[in-house]
Amino acid sequence: QARRTAMGYALYAGSLDEDCTRRLTLMGELRRAITNDELRLYCQPKVDMASGRVCGAEALVRWQHPQAGLVSPGEFIKLAERAGLITPLTHWVLEAGFCQAYAWQESGLDRPLSINLSAQDLHDPSLLDRIRGLFATWGNRPELIQFELTESALMDDPAGALETLSRLKQMDVELFIDDYGTGYSSLSYLQKLPVDAIKIDQSFVMSMVASDDSAIIVRSTIELGHNLDLRVVAEGVENEAIWERLATLGCDTAQGYFIGMPIQAGEFSDWETHSRW
Ligand code: C2E
Numbered sequence: 077q078a079r080r081t082a083m084g085y086a087l088y089a090g091s092l093d094e095d096c097t098r099r100l101t102l103m104g105e106l107r108r109a110i111t112n113d114e115l116r117l118y119c120q121p122k123v124d125m126a127s128g129r130v131c132g133a134e135a136l137v138r139w140q141h142p143q144a145g146l147v148s149p150g151e152f153i154k155l156a157e158r159a160g161l162i163t164p165l166t167h168w169v170l171e172a173g174f175c176q177a178y179a180w181q182e183s184g185l186d187r188p189l190s191i192n193l194s195a196q197d198l199h200d201p202s203l204l205d206r207i208r209g210l211f212a213t214w215g216n217r218p219e220l221i222q223f224e225l226t227e228s229a230l231m232d233d234p235a236g237a238l239e240t241l242s243r244l245k246q247m248d249v250e251l252f253i254d255d256y257g258t259g260y261s262s263l264s265y266l267q268k269l270p271v272d273a274i275k276i277d278q279s280f281v282m283s284m285v286a287s288d289d290s291a292i293i294v295r296s297t298i299e300l301g302h303n304l305d306l307r308v309v310a311e312g313v314e315n316e317a318i319w320e321r322l323a324t325l326g327c328d329t330a331q332g333y334f335i336g337m338p339i340q341a342g343e344f345s346d347w348e349t350h351s352r353w
């Protein structure tokens with residue numbers, strides 16, 4: 077039976093061969109997308125909960141596919157990881173991100189931009205030199221560049237992660253543990269990492285008003301983070317009720333649709349001027 081995916085491709089479910097064909101097509105197209113300038117940088121605001129002011133943005137990549145339209149990274153990041161395409165993709169995001177962060181810096185808008193790195197980036201021997209090169213090219217202030225690494229990426233190869241994070245930290249950037257709560261990291265391990273903040277995974281935040289279990293996880297993560305001298309960011313703040321609960325719990329930073337959707341990087345400063353935040 078024919079089915080349309082979000083990619084806009086008709087495919088016939090149930091056949092492994094056809095799934096393989098589709099994946100191969102997408103991989104080829106993704107390779108083209110990176111070289112043909114089909115990627116777009118989107119940014120989502122983060123708000124400081126105490127002041128209610130914008131305190132930064134997260135860089136989120138999109139794929140402007142010539143036929144399918146805007147494709148979200150949920151559909152192609154995993155594919156890129158498997159196809160060995162994450163390195164060129166990350167390099168693209170780094171260049172676009174540093175360029176945008178520099179534009180904000182030049183216009184007097186001091187908004188740190190956080191860039192997502194994937195597990196494989198921690199094994200990219202050119203990563204650190206590339207980042208150093210971008211700092212040299214643009215002259216970004218280090219405190220306006222941040223990196224997010226998922227808890228599971230850090231647990232993949234703890235020794236390698238510690239090494240790369242330490243070198244990043246020597247550049248005076250800020251480091252975030254992303255999707256916190258979905259991996260199985262131990263407190264003793266976390267304490268060794270030179271990170272500045274943890275981001276509570278959105279699955280817990282989105283359900284914290286409806287589910288007591290989620291509320292307990294969010295509350296204890298905020299306490300744990302603060303006990304370790306880390307700032308705590310909640311992602312997936314979708315409505316005011318969640319915001320209120322997080323404020324009561326002393327969460328530092330909020331990100332989510334209640335505050336703002338990801339928008340094109342070039343529109344971010346206009347958005348900020350006209351938003352209530
Ligand atoms: P993430 O790093 O956890 O990013 C947050 C995701 O949650 C984003 O999805 C964002 O649009 C979405 N989101 C934000 N607020 C809300 C909310 O209130 N409710 C809900 N339901 N969702 C919200 P997006 O942009 O589709 O990205 C998905 C994932 O793809 C990201 O998850 C990240 O793991 C990965 N990704 C995105 N951009 C990059 C990138 O440049 N490099 C790498 N390596 N991964 C990226």
Ligand code: CA
Pocket residue numbers: 134192224254
């Ligand atoms: Ca992230």
Ligand code: CA
Pocket residue numbers: 254255275277278311
């Ligand atoms: Ca996340």
Ligand code: CA
Pocket residue numbers: 347348349350351352353
């Ligand atoms: Ca405003």
